[in-house]
Amino acid sequence: MKRLSYFILIFVLAILVIPALAGAQGKEAPNLKVMADTVWVLITATLVFFMNAGFATVESGLCRAKNAVNILSKNVIVFCVTSLAFWAVGFSLMFADGNPFLGLDGFFLLGLDNSPAVGEAYKGIYSSLNWTSVPLYAKFFFQLVFAGTAATIVSGAVAERIKYFSFFAFSFLMGALIYPIQGHWIWGGGWLSQLGFKDFAGSTVVHSIGGWAALVGASLLGPRLGKYGSDGKITPIPGHNLGMATIGAFILWIGWFGFNGGSTMAADPQPISLIILNTNMAAAAGGVAATFASYLALGKPDLSMLLNGILAGLVGITAGADGATVPGSIVIGLVAGVLVVFSVIFFDRIKVDDPVGAISVHLVNGVWGTFAVGLFHREVGLFYGGGPKQLLIQIAGILAVAIFSSLANLIVWKIIRKAMGLRVSEEEEMEGLDIGEHGMEAYPDFSLKL
Amino acid sequence: MKRLSYFILIFVLAILVIPALAGAQGKEAPNLKVMADTVWVLITATLVFFMNAGFATVESGLCRAKNAVNILSKNVIVFCVTSLAFWAVGFSLMFADGNPFLGLDGFFLLGLDNSPAVGEAYKGIYSSLNWTSVPLYAKFFFQLVFAGTAATIVSGAVAERIKYFSFFAFSFLMGALIYPIQGHWIWGGGWLSQLGFKDFAGSTVVHSIGGWAALVGASLLGPRLGKYGSDGKITPIPGHNLGMATIGAFILWIGWFGFNGGSTMAADPQPISLIILNTNMAAAAGGVAATFASYLALGKPDLSMLLNGILAGLVGITAGADGATVPGSIVIGLVAGVLVVFSVIFFDRIKVDDPVGAISVHLVNGVWGTFAVGLFHREVGLFYGGGPKQLLIQIAGILAVAIFSSLANLIVWKIIRKAMGLRVSEEEEMEGLDIGEHGMEAYPDFSLKL
Amino acid sequence: MKRLSYFILIFVLAILVIPALAGAQGKEAPNLKVMADTVWVLITATLVFFMNAGFATVESGLCRAKNAVNILSKNVIVFCVTSLAFWAVGFSLMFADGNPFLGLDGFFLLGLDNSPAVGEAYKGIYSSLNWTSVPLYAKFFFQLVFAGTAATIVSGAVAERIKYFSFFAFSFLMGALIYPIQGHWIWGGGWLSQLGFKDFAGSTVVHSIGGWAALVGASLLGPRLGKYGSDGKITPIPGHNLGMATIGAFILWIGWFGFNGGSTMAADPQPISLIILNTNMAAAAGGVAATFASYLALGKPDLSMLLNGILAGLVGITAGADGATVPGSIVIGLVAGVLVVFSVIFFDRIKVDDPVGAISVHLVNGVWGTFAVGLFHREVGLFYGGGPKQLLIQIAGILAVAIFSSLANLIVWKIIRKAMGLRVSEEEEMEGLDIGEHGMEAYPDFSLKL
């Protein structure tokens, strides 16, 4: 708590001493391309923002009623916290000029910038974003909703047992440090981008990075009470509201049109049409594949797997939505839909308890999507005669993020564990975190089976 | 199941042998009108896509808790399946060059096309869409979300008793054949369009066609167990979650702004403003009319009727949203709101069991909306001095679709019944399809009354 | 009821005698700025429309299960009714030429108008909107969704005890008279706007005006049965579904991007980017502040307070989203988040029973946001060297609205009370309004604790 109050304090101070900048940017004659691009970027950013509602509903729907308030609270606060963290620190570390490993300027969004000027005309310190002709605040907002997504991925994997304020602290550090540093390597002009690593809309940057944090967090926390019997038997803990989970999956799906479609940061007709179509086809293919995979492997078509399959397809196409063909996207989605089913089963077997499948969806398919660029990119992909070079670069990027993420998350989670503890008491977990952490119930008028 | 695996197989093969096409379309200097049109079409398509979430929530909300997983699964998978079916076959049958009855070229979206070139400049095989200046993939995606809507309409009417994979198969055939063939007649340059039939955004193409499939399906399936007593008494089966149903109606309403607004496939300021306003006013009028109709006829303002009234107004204005005036739209909506109430009661009386009112909303008001064009079109409508000609053409179209749809659906449903069966066992129906078809419950933490 | 039928009658007559106008506006050569502006306005209006779903879910989630159908019905019908009322009367009173107190022309949207012509080129009777280059119908639709918001705010504060048709009648009068008259003063070229009063997107016009109506309504109705013991003890009445409430808060948040972002009614890149970012940062800050305020003051982080904190931040930034800097917006949000927590407690203490916190969110923070313009406006704000002048003007506006609103609402609510009664019977309230007013249950399959 002290640590947090301290951050808050700094914020408030920062705010009070900061001069008024916003008005500085003068009014120009209407540049119609800039208008169209900005409309596109802001609307797609709004769609990405909406994914927060999708995560909140998917995750709370797939957990138990007694923890619903807690999960919802986490999914709401995580974006609030990331907004402040990414504004204060993250955006600069990620996109400001600096070295191949870190941006080092323009904190609190106060760096020099003459956007929407582009290319040579751009004069400012966020040069890694000088290719898009939208105002700085539009760039920031679009990047912010991505940072929020990376942070919120973690929430589901650590659900039903993590302390509320520990998660709050982690969210802050995720948005301020872990996400932006690695983001800098890939999207901020850092060493991986110089190497030629391709990750169009963030299969690695957003989803794998979020997924690694989820994996480390879930492993350190250990499984929920009662999930694994002493005899090693797995006791499923069914989600309490599959209607909410389904609403959430649809919201994520539409959010993804913004996620991938907006990542051009320009309203270029041909690319955005292709990207949105690819996104849709991979999702659809993922859903169909997961249905059949769960039908064949498990006997019945599991709705939660169908939803996970769609999300897996979406994560899988994210890195290559601009480079894949439509049939290629369908194949990427089909593989993702099968992968996610077996990945969920796999992590359950090795006793990493991930209530909502976040690791299988975001990490496993984030890796798959990044890898798939090396296969399916219609210019440099192996299957299209591009040779193995891109594939090797993709693997390098995957490994780099794997190593850094594991370490960084281990350190950060352990510090938080030391400072504030990670897991609620057994009693609280049994009674439900809603009463323990928040003193309230999600469904007080309903008779529940506990 | 075999049939399905077979289709899947063909897909996968098709995908692997298809050359990379997507990149073929070169990069042009930014054409600002194309930019604005594409942004408009993609965003409105995204709104239409969102209607899937609306259908899922309205339909599951108006059914029982024990079937919620099944209904949600159906509403999710139907769009996945339609995506693949419409990509492989449907779009070509509907929009490719061919004869007045069928398009016959360019399957798997592989036909020649130089969009966004328009009119004379257009060189390609999807000439029926050569009037809109957006890239092919944007055209396809916009049309795909419409096909998905037609298919998903059926889901509600056959709910709580149809086998999951039988519905899966029907969805495929709806998206691949039934919808696109008739769509070709009206929107694909076929014989009805040559006759002068007007259906701006699809009161007939989407809603009536979906509604006919729903009517035939619901009739063949027969009513749910317990709905009609041996003495002919109707036992209402109330929906289990009116909160979800309401969320769904709102989502459908906003989706409709995309549905009608985007059907210009161009960001023309005057028309899109009028269309969106007309859409809203008809919906509002439908809601008010249904409230009073249910209040006066039934004694109390029934929320499910209010929601149906809004949807009825939306379906009703769909054909004429471009041609009606604002007051005209209000009248169309008022009539729709009254119609839907009495239609729901009527179908209940004749023992066609439609748990969510899909037939009354989509078929009855699809017909009404199509008919209303002949009355309210501000150039050719009867009430605006246009004489009866348009009205007669509209009636011709309504009848043509009625005849073809009845037959086609009868055949398709019967084939599926033969091949895989249509209805779950009595025991499964009583216990709920969630356990029978999916082996899971929607609300495992809640005490339910069964 | 009679009164209402009467209004309906007038509508229908109006509709039938109205000549077809819509087609009058000819087709021009594509003006690309008008295209972009119209796309922006229509899409942001759609987002604002979506707020209806947000209000419906927040409000029903924060009330009891036995009243859910009633609250949902109110939140659906209120927008239907406002659509008709604002079309027939409200828009004219608000935006048509007239005197400083009232617009007096162009009812039923039938006034002369040559939009999208702007400035001098504009010839028409809605001159107060001659600054935006979009078609009249786009202007109307955007303003309509704002009017709907003002009306729907009331719903939550009077929930769980008001008669359905009395609320229906109030909604009509709100959309036809109370909202537009005061709106004219500020946005329709009336006396407050001439004075220099600044309310960019409606902290006062929409939120305070809605909030005053809520305060007067809730006070006249009195608290819900059982809320305050005879000994003055407060018995909390917890909301029945915090999942729905959270979905609602997210929907409102994204709706607000349209609310503030669209209020430029033009797709100007710099302003809309700043506005949307400011909106987001104030919301995030409000959420964080409310979390800590409720944690420190009440012991635990209350989810309903977190949600209210976000909404408070959004209401707070509404008046100044164009004029504040990013850090300024954060401060405005932080204050709002703290304010709302203590305001909720305050109104509870003085026994104004507001089940959802509408008064604290919309009225208190509407006032705060309006006031904050005088402090934080980067040109004329006190903190930015602008002196106290603007602040005094803001206070004048706040007071004017306070006085007029109190009186107008008192009169209107009392007339309705006289004519149709305001509150349901004690028995009905105890059993729940769903059965009493609508004859149905929201969750018939679930075992409820009553």
Added chain:
Amino acid sequence: MKKIEAIIKPFKLDEVKNALTKIGIQGMTVSEVRGFGRQKGHTETYRGTEYSIDFLPKSKIELIVIDELVPQVIETIERAAKTGKIGDGKIFLSPVDEVIRIRTGERGKEAI
């Protein structure tokens, strides 16, 4: 006076209620319960793991009747609730010492 408790299949509730009403029963109390018995539950699968649901939804009817009515009531419930398939449920009979109607304070037979 006796208390008759019947655990039955939920979808038989309406039929049983109607049958009881027909023989003149004017009051009963029903609750949702979960039954464990010879009728095995079903298997559900959740995210790849099968598990068995041992408890099945049942409805419990409780009614207090005067001694004379006991055989008729039991027979009526038996007939209406029977499907002949496993899991039809049980009827338990137990003694009751006194019954009071809260509204009037009546006791004994009058209170039923």
Added chain:
Amino acid sequence: MKKIEAIIKPFKLDEVKNALTKIGIQGMTVSEVRGFGRQKGHTETYRGTEYSIDFLPKSKIELIVIDELVPQVIETIERAAKTGKIGDGKIFLSPVDEVIRIRTGERGKEAI
């Protein structure tokens, strides 16, 4: 020892609980039930068809008391639960042979 079961109107639950606490009762168990009785249910309409809901929500209180307390407890429940309107509910009294407190293994009066 006796078991007292009271079926009451749900909104009276808190009042009854408080009244019982005041006379020294330290334990009871409550469940949500549905009652069928002389108090008729209400009519609901759903999509054009009326139907009657015969079962009304009630709360059932069960408590075990020593024989000496029976009259006082009954009287307390009667007083607190009574509105005088139809549907106030019933109290049933029945014998109990033994009570055991799981935590300590105590039996009989000690266990109540």
Added chain:
Amino acid sequence: MKKIEAIIKPFKLDEVKNALTKIGIQGMTVSEVRGFGRQKGHTETYRGTEYSIDFLPKSKIELIVIDELVPQVIETIERAAKTGKIGDGKIFLSPVDEVIRIRTGERGKEAI
């Protein structure tokens, strides 16, 4: 025959059920109840006002057994349900006159 009612902590239900199955019990009926007892409820806060929730969720197991089994069943429940912390719950024993299996019409011991 006797009726054994046990009010236990909900998370102990599976353990108790398994223990009972092990000693050969083949049937029981369970319901969700709310308990008021020495174990105090918890305080919740809602929008600035604290309030106490006096009723805690409990599970109630009802089972009818033949007289000879009573001690063993009680002992089994006691063992499986015990945590030693307050609120572990109670077991009530009461007489039953008759049991009928609806499916077959069997009565008495055969019907259990």
